[in-house]
Amino acid sequence: MTALGFLYPGHSAEDDYPRIEQLLGSDIRVDVVHTDIGEDAHRVDALRRMGAPERLAAGVESLRLSGAEAVVWACTSGSFVYGWEGAHEQVRGLARVAGMPASSTSFAFVHAAQEIGARRVAVGATYPDDVADLFAEFLRAGGVEVTGVRPSGIVTAAEVGTWGEREVFALAxxxxxxxxxxxxxxDTxxxxxxxxxxxxxxxxxxxLxxxxVTVWEALRLTGRRVNSPALGELFTREPIVQA
Structure with a gap:
């Protein structure tokens, strides 16, 4: 059994995680701990507060007790708003506090793009323009070319969580x-x-x-590979990219 730990901000689409656990169909356990979202706003200052070290540290003890072997900060905007170096410091701090390998969804996207050999990507973001542009900058810093960004201007995670299949397909x-x-x-x-x-x-x-990609990143950190076509090409390729 491999236990994967996730720090998830607030409550929006966390039911994706038990669904993914079921789709993996293997000896993988997915443990989700909710962090304090603070102000629900896709605004740089609010996002930086959401990803602050003390907010992430507050959920770590529960994951340690669950037996998690790696932890991923399951938030894209709450990591890339710190920039490439700042996001690295964020996960280094999380790893120190947790005592286990750590990463974030932003780095998961870079590693996943490398895994599938995608050098040029298009971005469909729920975020406002300025936040979406920061994600594109983060990808470029990681060596991924961005052909274009389609922002949606949504201000809150709560609204994003109401989107269904029709909206997701239209965005993509x-x-x-x-x-x-x-x-x-x-957007997690x-x-x-x-x-x-x-x-x-x-x-x-x-x-992606x-x-x-967040669950895939946790598997990568633990050295596990699970084939699951229902989760897309990312979960059917070899080998896992090493950080």
């Missing part, structure tokens, strides 16, 4: 670009676990979504 299709080798949907508040395979079929290319 509007974001796609002929030169993009994959489409990225970077967005329900996507049930749609990845369908999205890839509709677009004809890999699709926040909760999908």
């Amino acid at each position: 299709q509007s974001a796609d670009h002929p030169d993009a080798e994959a489409v990225l949907l970077p 508040a967005l329900h996507t676990a049930a749609y990845v395979a369908g999205l890839e079929k509709a677009l004809g290319k890999p699709v 979504t926040a909760n999908q």
Whole structure:
């Protein structure tokens, strides 16, 4: 049994995690601890407060007691708003406090793009323009070319959590670009676990979504590989990229 730990801000699409656990169909346990979201706003200052060290540290003890072997900060915007170096410091601090390997959803996207060989990606973001642009900057800092960004201007995670299949497909299709080798949907508040395979079929290319890559990143940290076509091309490729 491999136990994976996740720090998830607030309550929006956390039900993606038990769904992914079921789709993995292996000896993988997914443990989710909710962190204090503070002000629910896709605004840089609010997002930086949401990802503050003390907020992440507050959930770590529960994960240690659960037997988690790695922890991932399951939030994209609450990591990339710190920039490339700041996000590295965030996960280094989390690893020190947790006493186990740590990462975040932002780094998961970079590693996942490397894993599937996607050098150029399109981004379909729920965020306002300025926050979406910061994610694109983060990807570029990680060596991933961004062909374009499609922001949606949504201010709160609570609203994102109400989106269903129709909205998710519309976002991915509007974001796609002929030169993009994959489409990225970077918000852990967005329900996507049930749609990845369908999205890839509709677009004809890999699709990376926040909760999908977050679980994959935790598996990568523990050295595990689980084949699950229902979770898209990312979960059917070899080998796992090492950090």
